[in-house]
Amino acid sequence: MIIEDDEFGEVIVRKSPLARNIKFSISTSGRLAMSVPAHTSDFLARRFLNRNREMVREKLPVKDPREQKARDYQKKVLMKKAREYLPYRLEYFAKLYGYEYEKCRLTHANTRWGSCSSNRTISLNIGLMKLPEALRDYVIVHELAHLNHMDHSKDFWAEVALHDKNYKNHEKKLKMFSPGV
Numbered sequence: 001m002i003i004e005d006d007e008f009g010e011v012i013v014r015k016s017p018l019a020r021n022i023k024f025s026i027s028t029s030g031r032l033a034m035s036v037p038a039h040t041s042d043f044l045a046r047r048f049l050n051r052n053r054e055m056v057r058e059k060l061p062v063k064d065p066r067e068q069k070a071r072d073y074q075k076k077v078l079m080k081k082a083r084e085y086l087p088y089r090l091e092y093f094a095k096l097y098g099y100e101y102e103k104c105r106l107t108h109a110n111t112r113w114g115s116c117s118s119n120r121t122i123s124l125n126i127g128l129m130k131l132p133e134a135l136r137d138y139v140i141v142h143e144l145a146h147l148n149h150m151d152h153s154k155d156f157w158a159e160v161a162l163h164d165k166n167y168k169n170h171e172k173k174l175k176m177f178s179p180g181v
């Protein structure tokens with residue numbers, strides 16, 4: 001649930017059967033989050049926030065609501081671009097190099113560009129849409145190669161090299177960017 005607050009913008013309220021009392025934290029998006037016992041009403045959550053306003057302001061690095069909005073918008077635009085591009089690009093390389101995967105999932109985790117799971121699902125970060133094409137393609141063939149090697153062994157890198165001769169350089173350059181929005 002989300003409550004709108006004049007000062008903090010959107011505040012995420014997480015109801016948890018395990019929570020005994022109300023706790024404040026900062027979500028990955030920089031929003032204020034409250035975990036509350038399952039039966040807590042909106043009214044109580046708001047009242048608790050009002051009573052602790054000063055403490056929250058002093059102790060927690062809540063992002064400016066305008067900044068939250070800008071990031072939300074950017075994420076939406078990236079997601080749209082990603083949806084129209086990444087699954088097709090993945091399919092293109094899979095066909096080209098003869099890989100079979102189960103499905104393509106789009107993510108927006110802050111830490112990884114992509115992953116490949118043992119059930120042959122390839123996850124690609126929507127932040128890839130901010131990268132130069134060569135790096136984006138590198139991440140895609142990297143994840144495809146994981147379909148055959150679920151590690152970063154010599155054999156794995158040899159397979160990546162078959163599809164991207166510049167992979168070492170691309171891997172290095174990738175470290176200069178962050179997948180987070």
Ligand SMILES: [Zn+2]
Nearest residue numbers: 142146151152
């Ligand atoms: Zn890898």
